[in-house]
Amino acid sequence: MPYLSEFLMVAAVHLLAVISPGPDFAVVIRNSVSAGRKAGVLTAFGVGSGICLHVGYSLLGIGLIVSQSAWLFNILKMLAAGYLLYVGFRALSSQPAKLGVVAIQDKTLSSSNAFTNGFITNGLNPKATLFFLSLFTVVISPQTPITIQTGYGIYLALATATWFCMVAVLFSHSRVRRGFVRMGHWFDRLMGAVLIGLGLHLALSEWLGLSARPD
Numbered sequence: 001m002p003y004l005s006e007f008l009m010v011a012a013v014h015l016l017a018v019i020s021p022g023p024d025f026a027v028v029i030r031n032s033v034s035a036g037r038k039a040g041v042l043t044a045f046g047v048g049s050g051i052c053l054h055v056g057y058s059l060l061g062i063g064l065i066v067s068q069s070a071w072l073f074n075i076l077k078m079l080a081a082g083y084l085l086y087v088g089f090r091a092l093s094s095q096p097a098k099l100g101v102v103a104i105q106d107k108t109l110s111s112s113n114a115f116t117n118g119f120i121t122n123g124l125n126p127k128a129t130l131f132f133l134s135l136f137t138v139v140i141s142p143q144t145p146i147t148i149q150t151g152y153g154i155y156l157a158l159a160t161a162t163w164f165c166m167v168a169v170l171f172s173h174s175r176v177r178r179g180f181v182r183m184g185h186w187f188d189r190l191m192g193a194v195l196i197g198l199g200l201h202l203a204l205s206e207w208l209g210l211s212a213r214p215d
Contacts, residue, residue: 046118048161
């Protein structure tokens with residue numbers, strides 16, 4: 001296969017990126033532990049669908065426009081930070097379970113909300129924008145046919161969804177959840193604090209120079 005080496009490079013770079021803890025990881029874990037396996041898996045599918053968004057605008061060249069426009073990029077950062085803060089503060093307000101409730105209970109989270117959590121968290125992530133821009137301009141050759149590049153994109157979306165499905169299955173396992181149930185609302189609050197921290201990091205990075213930004 002003429003593009004096998006390029007594909008292996010794409011797969012290797014993506015693997016290193018996807019297993020790094022970040023907003024996607026935090027949201028999938030929170031939904032898996034608090035709302036159960038179905039919610040966690042749907043969140044994972046949402047994250048995978050967000051990858052399709054990044055791949056789509058990278059192939060169309062829109063990602064380059066966004067990355068080179070300071071105000072567009074900053075708007076994306078503020079939207080992403082705002083959403084993480086919103087989800088984080090909701091988790092931070094989690095209340096203790098009723099006295100006497102010791103069994104693992106799934107918190108109410110609709111299928112659409114679980115999917116949306118994953119999709120928006122990944123789709124608005126400006127670091128993902130820069131990652132896919134770099135991937136499709138540096139790692140993938142401009143001479144690679146668009147059909148092959150689209151195939152890479154499909155793989156990236158499926159691989160991401162698969163990885164986070166594995167994370168969801170692990171953290172929704174009864175034994176794992178039983179370990180978290182003792183902490184109950186404190187776990188929700190911890191994950192809320194993590195998401196708020198990620199959101200603040202994103203919002204303040206423009207002034208603190210903590211992340212890459214366009215010239």
